Amino acid sequence: xxxxxxxxxxxxxxxxxxxxxxxxxxxxxxxxxxxxxxxxxxxxxxxxxxxxxxxxxxxxxxxxxxxxxxxxxxxxxxxxxxxxxxxxxxxxxxxxxxxxxxxxxxxxxxxxxxxxxxxxxxxxxxxxxxxxxxxxxxxxxxxxxxxxxxxxxxxxxxxxxxxxxxxxxxxxxxxxxxxxxxxxxxxxxxxxxxxxxxxxxxxxxxxxxxxxxxxxxxxxxxxxxxxxxxxxxxxxxxxxxxxxxxxxxxxxxxxxxxxxxxxxxxxxxxxxxxxxxxxxxxxxxxxxxxxxxxxxxxxxxxxxxxxxxxxxxxxxxxxxxxxxxxxxxxxxxxxxxxxxxxxxxxxxxxxxxxxxxxxxx
Amino acid sequence: xxxxxxxxxxxxxxxxxxxxxxxxxxxxxxxxxxxxxxxxxxxxxxxxxxxxxxxxxxxxxxxxxxxxxxxxxxxxxxxxxxxxxxxxxxxxxxxxxxxxxxxxxxxxxxxxxxxxxxxxxxxxxxxxxxxxxxxxxxxxxxxxxxxxxxxxxxxxxxxxxxxxxxxxxxxxxxxxxxxxxxxxxxxxxxxxxxxxxxxxxxxxxxxxxxxxxxxxxxxxxxxxxxxxxxxxxxxxxxxxxxxxxxxxxxxxxxxxx
Ligand SMILES: Nc1ncnc2c1ncn2[C@@H]1O[C@H](COP(=O)(O)OP(=O)(O)OP(=O)(O)O)[C@@H](O)[C@H]1O
Ligand SMILES: [Mg+2]
Numbered sequence: 001x002x003x004x005x006x007x008x009x010x011x012x013x014x015x016x017x018x019x020x021x022x023x024x025x026x027x028x029x030x031x032x033x034x035x036x037x038x039x040x041x042x043x044x045x046x047x048x049x050x051x052x053x054x055x056x057x058x059x060x061x062x063x064x065x066x067x068x069x070x071x072x073x074x075x076x077x078x079x080x081x082x083x084x085x086x087x088x089x090x091x092x093x094x095x096x097x098x099x100x101x102x103x104x105x106x107x108x109x110x111x112x113x114x115x116x117x118x119x120x121x122x123x124x125x126x127x128x129x130x131x132x133x134x135x136x137x138x139x140x141x142x143x144x145x146x147x148x149x150x151x152x153x154x155x156x157x158x159x160x161x162x163x164x165x166x167x168x169x170x171x172x173x174x175x176x177x178x179x180x181x182x183x184x185x186x187x188x189x190x191x192x193x194x195x196x197x198x199x200x201x202x203x204x205x206x207x208x209x210x211x212x213x214x215x216x217x218x219x220x221x222x223x224x225x226x227x228x229x230x231x232x233x234x235x236x237x238x239x240x241x242x243x244x245x246x247x248x249x250x251x252x253x254x255x256x257x258x259x260x261x262x263x264x265x266x267x268x269x270x271x272x273x274x275x276x277x278x279x280x281x282x283x284x285x286x287x288x289x290x291x292x293x294x295x296x297x298x299x300x301x302x303x304x305x306x307x308x309x310x311x312x313x314x315x316x317x318x319x320x321x322x323x324x325x326x327x328x329x330x331x332x333x334x335x336x337x338x339x340x341x342x343x344x345x346x347x348x349x350x351x352x353x354x355x356x357x358x359x360x361x
Numbered sequence: 362x363x364x365x366x367x368x369x370x371x372x373x374x375x376x377x378x379x380x381x382x383x384x385x386x387x388x389x390x391x392x393x394x395x396x397x398x399x400x401x402x403x404x405x406x407x408x409x410x411x412x413x414x415x416x417x418x419x420x421x422x423x424x425x426x427x428x429x430x431x432x433x434x435x436x437x438x439x440x441x442x443x444x445x446x447x448x449x450x451x452x453x454x455x456x457x458x459x460x461x462x463x464x465x466x467x468x469x470x471x472x473x474x475x476x477x478x479x480x481x482x483x484x485x486x487x488x489x490x491x492x493x494x495x496x497x498x499x500x501x502x503x504x505x506x507x508x509x510x511x512x513x514x515x516x517x518x519x520x521x522x523x524x525x526x527x528x529x530x531x532x533x534x535x536x537x538x539x540x541x542x543x544x545x546x547x548x549x550x551x552x553x554x555x556x557x558x559x560x561x562x563x564x565x566x567x568x569x570x571x572x573x574x575x576x577x578x579x580x581x582x583x584x585x586x587x588x589x590x591x592x593x594x595x596x597x598x599x600x601x602x603x604x605x606x607x608x609x610x611x612x613x614x615x616x617x618x
Pocket of ligand 2: 407408409450536
C-alpha cells in the first residue's frame with residue numbers, strides 16, 4: 001500500500017513539480033514587476049493578475065482538452081460534438097446563477113446531473129454507430145444544441161447569438177476581485193482531474209478503453225461488453241468538460257455561443273494533436289501551447305494570425321505527428337518523414353524512379 | 362470417447378452471404394473432452410462455422426446449442442463467459458500493446474472488478490498471475506514486454522493462442538493455429554494444444570490443413586465441402602472414406618500410421 005503510494009509520487013514527479021511551479025508563478029511574476037507576495041496575495045499586482053487570467057484560461061482549456069483526449073485519444077471515439085459537453089456546463093451554470101438564482105453548490109449538482117444525462121444521450125447512439133458515423137451523429141446532436149442556444153426563442157435565457165451576460169458570480173470566487181483564489185481553484189481542479197485520469201487509464205476500466213481503441217472487435221470477443229466501457233469514458237469526459245464549462249461561465253464576463261460550435265470541438269482536437277494523442281499530459285501541454293500561440297500571434301501579427309496559426313498546426317502534424325508529449329515519450333523525431341509528407345502534400349514525388357522507399361533500409 | 366456428453370450441437374445451421382451459402386444446414390455434435398477437427402478445402406466454410414459457434418456471426422438459419430442451452434444470437438462478448446473461446450486464422454491481437462498487456466486483457470475479462478476505475482489494473486491479484494502462467498506456457502516469457510506488432514509471425518500465432526488460453530474456456534475453437542508458422546515450430550505448438558486439451562479436460566475444435574497433424578491428434582474429424590458436412594468419423598475412418606478421398610484428399614493423403 002505504502003509502496004504503491006510512493007511509486008505513484010515518483011511516477012507523477014513531473015506533474016507535481018509543474019503544479020508547485022504554477023502555484024508559485026503569480027508570486028514569481030510579482031517579484032519581477034515589483035509587487036511583493038503580499039500584494040499579489042491581495043490581488044494588487046497588475047501583471048501577475050494578467051498572468052493569472054491567462055493561466056485560468058489555459059487551465060480551463062486543458063481540462064476541456066483532457067476530457068476530449070480521454071474519449072478520442074484513449075478510447076478511440078471520434079466525437080465531433082465535444083463542444084456541447086463544455087457548453088452545456090457553461091450555459092447551465094450561467095442560467096442557473098442568473099435566471100434561477102441558485103446557490104453555487106446547487107449549480108454544481110445540476111451540472112453534474114446534466115453531464116451524466118448528456119453522456120447517456122451520446123451513449124445511446126454508441127451501439128449503433130461506429131467510427132466516422134459516430135463523429136457525424138455527435139456533430140448532429142451538438143449542432144442542434146448550438147442552434148437552440150442561438151435561437152431567439154430562448155434568448156431570454158441564453159442571450160442568443162450575443163451571448164449570455166450579466167451572470168452574478170458569488171463574491172468569494174469572483175475572478176474580478178478574487179483572481180488569485182480563482183487561479184488556485186482552477187489549477188487544483190485541473191491537477192485533480194489529471195490525476196484522476198491517470199488513475200483511470202491504468203485501472204481495469206481504462207485498460208479496456210485502450211483495448212477498444214486498438215481493436216474493438218477483439219475486445220468484445222475477449223468478453224468485454226465494450227458499450228459499457230465507452231459509456232464510462234463518455235461519462236467521465238462529459239463531467240470533466242461540463243465542469244470546465246462551469247469554470248468558463250464563472251470566469252468569462254460573456255458566455256459566447258461559439259463555445260457550442262464545431263470550431264470549439266476542433267480546438268480540442270488541435271490541442272490534443274499538438275500535445276500528443278492519448279497521452280493526457282499532452283492535453284495540458286497542448287492547451288498551454290495553443291493559448292500562448294494564439295495570444296502571441298494575435299498580439300504581434302494581428303489580422304493574419306489565423307493563417308499563421310493554421311500553418312503552424314500543419315507543420316506540427318507533419319513534423320511532430322505524435323505531438324509534443326508523444327514524441328517526448330517515444331524519443332522519436334520525425335524530420336525526414338515530415339519533409340516527405342510535406343513534399344507529397346505539394347504533389348512532389350520523393351525519390352523518383354527509386355524502388356519503394358519502405359524496402360530500402 | 363463418443364459416449365461423452367455432447368457439449369456443442371448445431372441444428373441445421375446455415376449462413377448465407379448474399380447468394381453464397383457459406384455454411385449449409387450443418388448438423389454436428391461435439392463431445393466433451395474430445396479434440397474435434399474440422400477439415401475441408403479452402404472456402405469450405407470452416408471459418409464461417411467457427412464464426413457462428415463463437416457468436417461473431419449470427420446464422421441465417423438454425424441453432425447453436427451449448428450444454429443444452431440455445432445460445433444462438435447471444436451477443437459475442439457473452440460467449441467466453443459461457444465457456445467458449447476462439448482464436449483466429451488471421452492474427453487478431455492488439456497490435457500496439459505489449460504481449461503482456463494482450464494476455465492480461467484476455468484474462469482480465471474473466472475477473473470481477475472491471476469497473477474499479479480507481480484501482481490500478483496490476484492489483485487484480487489472479488489476473489497478473491494467470492497472465493504470467495499463460496505467457497510462460499506459450500513460450501513468450503522473454504518477449505513479454507515487446508509491442509505485439511513487432512513480434513515475428515510465429516510468435517504472434519503463439520500470442521493469439523495465449524489470448525484464448527488466458528480466460529481458460531471449456532471449449533476452444535482454434536482456427537488454423539499454425540497458419541503461416543515455420544514448419545519447425547508447428548509440432549511444438551500442436552503438442553501444446555494436445556497437452557492443454559488432455560490435462561485440462563477441455564474440448565478443442567481445430568481447423569487445420571496439415572493432414573499429418575490432423576490425423577495424429579484428433580479424436581473425431583468432420584469434413585466440410587461447399588458449406589456442407591461431407592463426412593464425419595475417426596481419423597482412420599475418414600482416411601478410408603472414398604467420398605472424402607475423391608472430393609477433398611484427392612487420393613493425395615496416404616495414412617501412414
Ligand atoms: N464476410 C463474408 N462476406 C462474404 N463472403 C464471405 C464472408 N466470409 C466468408 N465468405 C465466403 O464464404 C465461403 C466460406 O469461407 P470460409 O472463410 O468460411 O472458408 P474456410 O473453410 O475457412 O476457408 P480457408 O481454408 O481458406 O480458411 C468463401 O467462399 C468465402 O469467400
Ligand atoms: Mg478459414
